[in-house]
Amino acid sequence: MKILVGVKRVLDYNVKARVKADKSGIELANVKMAMNPFDEIAVEEALRIKEAGNAEEVIAVSIGPAKSEETIRTALAMGADRGILIQTDELLEPLAVAKLLKHIVEKEQPGLVVLGKQAIDDDCNQTGQMLSALTGMPQATFASKVELDGDSIKVTREVDSGLESIRVKSPAVITADLRLNEPRYAKLPNIMKAKKKPLEVIEVADTGVDVSSGLSVVEVNEPEQRQAGVIVGSVAELVDKLRNEAKVI
Amino acid sequence: MSYQAPVRDISFVLNHVVGLADIAKLDGYEDATPEMVEAILDASAQFTGEVLAPLNWVGDQQGSQWSEAGVTTPDGWQEAYQQFIENGWGSLAFSVEYGGQGLPMCVAASVQEMWHSANMSFGLCPLLSQGAVDAIEHHASDELKAMFLPKMVEGVWSGTMNLTEPQAGSDLAAVRTSAEPEGDHFRIKGQKIFITYGDHDLTENIIHLVLARLPDAPEGVKGISLFIVPKFLINEDGSLGERNDVRCVSLEHKMGIHASPTCVMAYGDDAGALGYLVGKPHHGLIYMFTMMNQARHAVGVEGYGIAERAYQQALSFAKDRKQGKTLLGKSDDDHGIVNHPDVRRILMTMRCNIEAMRGLALECAAAFDIAGKHPDENVRVFNQRRGELLTPLVKGWSTEIGLELCSLGVQVHGGMGFIEETGAAQHLRDARIAPIYEGTTAIQANDLIGRKTARDNGQGMQELLTDMRATLTELQQSNNPDMQAVAKRFESAVGAADQSLQWMLGQNDPTLPSASSVEYLMMLGRLSGGWMSARTALVALKMKNEDGADHDYLDARVALARYYADRFLPLVDASNITITEGSESTVSLSVAQL
Numbered sequence: 103m104k105i106l107v108g109v110k111r112v113l114d115y116n117v118k119a120r121v122k123a124d125k126s127g128i129e130l131a132n133v134k135m136a137m138n139p140f141d142e143i144a145v146e147e148a149l150r151i152k153e154a155g156n157a158e159e160v161i162a163v164s165i166g167p168a169k170s171e172e173t174i175r176t177a178l179a180m181g182a183d184r185g186i187l188i189q190t191d192e193l194l195e196p197l198a199v200a201k202l203l204k205h206i207v208e209k210e211q212p213g214l215v216v217l218g219k220q221a222i223d224d225d226c227n228q229t230g231q232m233l234s235a236l237t238g239m240p241q242a243t244f245a246s247k248v249e250l251d252g253d254s255i256k257v258t259r260e261v262d263s264g265l266e267s268i269r270v271k272s273p274a275v276i277t278a279d280l281r282l283n284e285p286r287y288a289k290l291p292n293i294m295k296a297k298k299k300p301l302e303v304i305e306v307a308d309t310g311v312d313v314s315s316g317l318s319v320v321e322v323n324e325p326e327q328r329q330a331g332v333i334v335g336s337v338a339e340l341v342d343k344l345r346n347e348a349k350v351i
Numbered sequence: 352m353s354y355q356a357p358v359r360d361i362s363f364v365l366n367h368v369v370g371l372a373d374i375a376k377l378d379g380y381e382d383a384t385p386e387m388v389e390a391i392l393d394a395s396a397q398f399t400g401e402v403l404a405p406l407n408w409v410g411d412q413q414g415s416q417w418s419e420a421g422v423t424t425p426d427g428w429q430e431a432y433q434q435f436i437e438n439g440w441g442s443l444a445f446s447v448e449y450g451g452q453g454l455p456m457c458v459a460a461s462v463q464e465m466w467h468s469a470n471m472s473f474g475l476c477p478l479l480s481q482g483a484v485d486a487i488e489h490h491a492s493d494e495l496k497a498m499f500l501p502k503m504v505e506g507v508w509s510g511t512m513n514l515t516e517p518q519a520g521s522d523l524a525a526v527r528t529s530a531e532p533e534g535d536h537f538r539i540k541g542q543k544i545f546i547t548y549g550d551h552d553l554t555e556n557i558i559h560l561v562l563a564r565l566p567d568a569p570e571g572v573k574g575i576s577l578f579i580v581p582k583f584l585i586n587e588d589g590s591l592g593e594r595n596d597v598r599c600v601s602l603e604h605k606m607g608i609h610a611s612p613t614c615v616m617a618y619g620d621d622a623g624a625l626g627y628l629v630g631k632p633h634h635g636l637i638y639m640f641t642m643m644n645q646a647r648h649a650v651g652v653e654g655y656g657i658a659e660r661a662y663q664q665a666l667s668f669a670k671d672r673k674q675g676k677t678l679l680g681k682s683d684d685d686h687g688i689v690n691h692p693d694v695r696r697i698l699m700t701m702r703c704n705i706e707a708m709r710g711l712a713l714e715c716a717a718a719f720d721i722a723g724k725h726p727d728e729n730v731r732v733f734n735q736r737r738g739e740l741l742t743p744l745v746k747g748w749s750t751e752i753g754l755e756l757c758s759l760g761v762q763v764h765g766g767m768g769f770i771e772e773t774g775a776a777q778h779l780r781d782a783r784i785a786p787i788y789e790g791t792t793a794i795q796a797n798d799l800i801g802r803k804t805a806r807d808n809g810q811g812m813q814e815l816l817t818d819m820r821a822t823l824t825e826l827q828q829s830n831n832p833d834m835q836a837v838a839k840r841f842e843s844a845v846g847a848a849d850q851s852l853q854w855m856l857g858q859n860d861p862t863l864p865s866a867s868s869v870e871y872l873m874m875l876g877r878l879s880g881g882w883m884s885a886r887t888a889l890v891a892l893k894m895k896n897e898d899g900a901d902h903d904y905l906d907a908r909v910a911l912a913r914y915y916a917d918r919f920l921p922l923v924d925a926s927n928i929t930i931t932e933g934s935e936s937t938v939s940l941s942v943a944q945l
Contacts, residue, residue, distance in 0.1 A: 132903075179390065287438050288394045288438075290442070294382055330684070
């Protein structure tokens with residue numbers, strides 16, 4: 103079985119996001135970019151499935167500008183076998199991304215697609231679900247545990263009320279939650295070998311997929327600055343402030 | 352007290368100042384392309400920030416502990432070391448033949464900076480192994496190489512360097528440890544002190560390189576031989592055999608680097624420790640010297656590595672801590688002490704010196720990389736001389752300045768800096784050893800005025816000054832007012848250094864040059880740092896014309912060069928006065944008058 107893993111190039115989680123001066127979006131020029139942390143977890147899970155003998159190949163797919171090749175190389179350095187970059191300089195919405203992934207799924211016929219549950223830049227949390235709907239594959243989102251038994255996969259999901267276990271049949275789409283695993287560090291020899299692993303680059307235009315968007319961004323703003331707190335002298339004062347100033351009780 | 356490796360600053364110097372792309376064209380360094388190196392630096396940044404840095408404090412507080420059974424490292428260190436070698440970090444610069452990655456020294460130094468920033472005590476273990484591996488690889492027989500190198504390169508066995516004895520510190524002529532021949536090996540007896548990682552629980556075996564005397568050895572440094580003494584003997588099939596007659600009998604209680612075990616080693620309490628001779632008899636010290644440049648360079652990197660950590664901590668504290676209304680704060684809630692002009696002075700001092708030291712260390716490493724692999728012999732010879740000239744500056748100047756910067760890091764914290772829990776004090780205590788071990792600053796200065804200045808009659812120095820004057824012309828031709836200001840200071844400083852050089856070469860009695868040798872070393876270090884800083888600024892200015900240039904970052908390089916020139920280049924002129932006019936007064940008091 104092949105496993106397809108989605109890896110998105112996003113603003114590094116250590117970097118404080120800044121809104122562009124013209125409010126058209128987040129400033130991405132000259133800031134540190136890295137693999138979406140949830141995607142790292144997805145790569146790790148795919149590698150573990152392969153290492154347990156339940157898959158033969160792990161393919162890392164990224165959709166984005168030429169620089170996304172670096173993100174794929176990171177996945178290859180972690181242990182993925184080959185990469186596919188669907189190149190575009192446009193900012194794509196989840197639906198377009200899901201359609202492009204469907205294109206790859208049809209070509210590669212993976213037994214499993216593992217994605218991060220969401221990307222930390224737009225927090226959409228839609229691509230996995232949309233890909234499932236477009237391909238007709240079952241979906242197991244917010245996975246915190248994945249157990250394979252032949253083509254039956256038991257997935258433990260983190261839901262508001264606790265943990266839910268479901269069973270899906272391969273081929274399926276799984277989206278990784280934070281506690282699924284702890285991603286490995288890339289080993290130095292593997293970083294060097296990653297350069298020699300195959301990486302195919304496809305232009306969006308050549309996929310024939312319609313990636314046009316129905317949405318336009320009106321404006322992006324910084325969240326409002328949090329006001330400094332005050333230290334209250336007594337419980338009575340706290341209750342008074344909650345009642346008369348904050349008016350919450 | 353977290354640490355985030357300054358990947359951007361490091362790659363900027365590698366790519367735009369010291370010319371990594373050219374080094375990657377050399378036969379054998381093809382893998383070190385800028386993209387590959389970026390990926391390596393990113394991975395190293397992640398590992399050092401997440402695994403090594405959090406163990407720095409526990410290492411300081413717990414320290415390594417001695418017992419009859421052996422030395423144990425602090426909580427979490429074994430796991431971290433295991434991860435360190437599994438991820439291949441230890442084998443970075445070793446030759447591909449023995450399982451290393453064969454990366455250039457300038458890349459290895461960049462990664463090693465991160466080890467020392469994250470956790471200086473931890474970084475010493477692989478640093479010592481590297482010295483031992485180099486010694487074996489360059490000088491031991493093929494049989495010994497096959498026996499020891501693969502496991503050492505992998506990091507499964509560590510290495511140590513055993514030079515010092517109680518009566519033989521900087522003066523190794525006084526080494527007394529003895530080696531008696533016995534069949535194809537030797538029996539070593541004696542005591543060694545200050546042995547870094549002489550015993551520990553991170554690896555299954557420890558390979559000691561030991562200086563000792565054969566029975567027929569002549570007196571002095573020409574009678575010292577080098578031996579390999581493993582903690583556990585190695586069976587024919589490569590498995591570990593019985594325990595050798597070598598023990599760590601106690602640990603030193605030190606001012607800093609508490610987690611790095613500094614051992615007193617006893618060789619041959621019973622039958623004598625079994626050892627193997629490296630290379631030819633009586634050549635031990637020469638062999639040691641071939642890797643001296645590398646080891647000294649590595650300690651120089653430690654010097655600014657620890658300062659980088661202190662800087663990150665001071666900066667974060669200064670942004671956070673509010674005291675009084677600041678002169679530079681723009682609004683009522685913008686009064687972090689970072690907005691006091693004097694705190695800016697400290698932070699600028701730290702930042703511009705760290706970048707200058709990093710620039711010089713990587714320039715020096717790049718020279719050695721070219722010296723090792725360039726097809727043209729003239730280029731190799733030139734770069735070897737350049738690397739050797741810069742090494743005592745990298746070691747001496749960077750460790751002295753690194754120490755000062757760690758002290759400034761404490762100062763930014765005010766009273767809190769003096770409190771151990773804040774963590775700023777640890778960096779200062781740790782940094783204190785760097786100007787001492789691997790040859791004190793005085794030893795570096797002696798090397799600089801002797802082997803690196805007088806021996807070639809100033810040729811290497813003149814070549815360096817010529818290169819600096821080429822940079823000066825570029826500065827003078829720039830229409831940027833900051834560069835013109837830098838040019839003025841730099842011109843004066845280069846002239847001052849030339850005068851001091853001529854003074855040094857003109858002395859017949861070595862007493863006065865010796866009295867001013869450290870002043871001369873610091874002067875050339877400061878000047879070379881200013882040179883790197885100016886070159887960085889010139890590149891940054893050019894890059895501003897590129898599409899999508901990050902003006903904020905590039906302007907900062909120019910501003911740092913300007914501050915460095917205003918604040919530190921005048922000290923070069925001051926040193927020249929001290930050297931040429933003040934050497935005599937240094938030794939003018941009698942011992943009784945002191």
